[in-house]
Amino acid sequence: MNNLLATSLLFTLFIIPLTPVKATETKEKKLKQTEVNVQELAEENHRQQWALSKADWTRYKTLMQGIRGSISPKNISPIEVLGTHARTDVERRKYAEIWATMRHEDIERILAFQLAYNQAFARLYPNEPMIDTNLLNADQGSHFKTGDRVLVFLKVEQCAECETIIQKIMRDEVVKTLHVDIYFVDTQNKTDDAKIRQWAKRFQIDAQRLKSGSITLNHDQGAMYRITKKMTSSVPLVFRLNSTKLTQIQY
Numbered sequence: 001m002n003n004l005l006a007t008s009l010l011f012t013l014f015i016i017p018l019t020p021v022k023a024t025e026t027k028e029k030k031l032k033q034t035e036v037n038v039q040e041l042a043e044e045n046h047r048q049q050w051a052l053s054k055a056d057w058t059r060y061k062t063l064m065q066g067i068r069g070s071i072s073p074k075n076i077s078p079i080e081v082l083g084t085h086a087r088t089d090v091e092r093r094k095y096a097e098i099w100a101t102m103r104h105e106d107i108e109r110i111l112a113f114q115l116a117y118n119q120a121f122a123r124l125y126p127n128e129p130m131i132d133t134n135l136l137n138a139d140q141g142s143h144f145k146t147g148d149r150v151l152v153f154l155k156v157e158q159c160a161e162c163e164t165i166i167q168k169i170m171r172d173e174v175v176k177t178l179h180v181d182i183y184f185v186d187t188q189n190k191t192d193d194a195k196i197r198q199w200a201k202r203f204q205i206d207a208q209r210l211k212s213g214s215i216t217l218n219h220d221q222g223a224m225y226r227i228t229k230k231m232t233s234s235v236p237l238v239f240r241l242n243s244t245k246l247t248q249i250q251y
Contacts (some may be wrong), residue, residue, distance in 0.1 A: 015125055050078050051098075080211065103216065107181070109134070110149075111226050114246055128192045142174035144240055150180040153224045153237040156187055156199050165236040165251055166203055183220040185235055197230075 049059040060078040063069070063085050079102065083095030125233070145216060152164040152169060166182070169175055185196060197218050200210065209215040224237065227246070238249040 013098065045197065052078060052082075058083060076212060080213070084211070103213065107218070107247065109225070110241075111223060112160055114241065115226060118246070141173050143175045143238075143251075144172065144178060146174070147242055148178055149229070150175060150178055151183045151239040151241055151243040152180065153185055153235050154182060154232075156192065156195050157182045159235065162236045163203075165238065168251055169238065170205070177212075180215045181218060181220050182216065183223050185220040186222060187219050189219045189221065 008038050030250065047054070050057075052060065057078070063081050066079055068076075077099070078098045079095050083092055083099060085149075086092035086095060094197070151171065152166065154166060184192075184196060184199075196219075200217060205215060205217070210217070224235075227239065228237070238251065240247045240249055
């Protein structure tokens with residue numbers, strides 16, 4: 001009887017310490033599984049935001065594990081990655097059209113909000129100018145600051161002042177870190193695309209910045225009117241856009 005009791009006690013001593021260890025391991029497995037599920041959900045939401053198929057998303061992730069991921073800016077979009085590595089002309093055109101549509105819609109949203117802001121500012125502060133005229137004649141260093149967005153309205157042809165302005169802007173060290181949207185008021189969509197490409201080559205607009213979208217070349221299509229509220233405005237026009245104000249810049 002004593003031997004049996006001793007054996008039972010010894011068995012119990014070995015079993016008891018194992019119970020909390022097993023519970024801890026189970027808890028860790030559940031925690032890891034939860035983390036995996038959260039990551040998968042975030043990944044799926046990200047894919048859906050870009051309206052990409054699962055096959056496209058898998059290809060994008062694979063491409064980012066190679067040279068594209070090592071040399072591209074962190075904020076490069078999946079559409080740009082897939083378009084850059086398109087396997088056929090049809091595929092390249094598909095992603096180009098998706099990207100053009102997204103960028104166009106984004107510009108529309110920005111300008112619509114800016115218009116709403118302009119109206120709100122005029123309503124709330126009717127006696128204060130929206131454009132800070134004190135800055136128009138300032139010529140000390142850069143006209144721009146970190147976080148600004150630069151809007152430039154030009155003519156693609158027969159505008160010597162436009163050429164001078166764009167050269168000054170592109171030489172500005174601060175502008176090299178900012179998003180720049182260039183609008184051409186004398187071009188038509190698709191019809192004059194070749195003229196804009198030639199213009200970009202002529203003024204040596206950074207091809208990498210064009211690819212990344214930090215510089216965009218656009219047909220005006222009414223953008224200048226939505227900002228100035230004038231049917232006709234002389235160009236060049238340069239604006240600095242930030243989260244609180246749209247300021248015209250005078251070079």
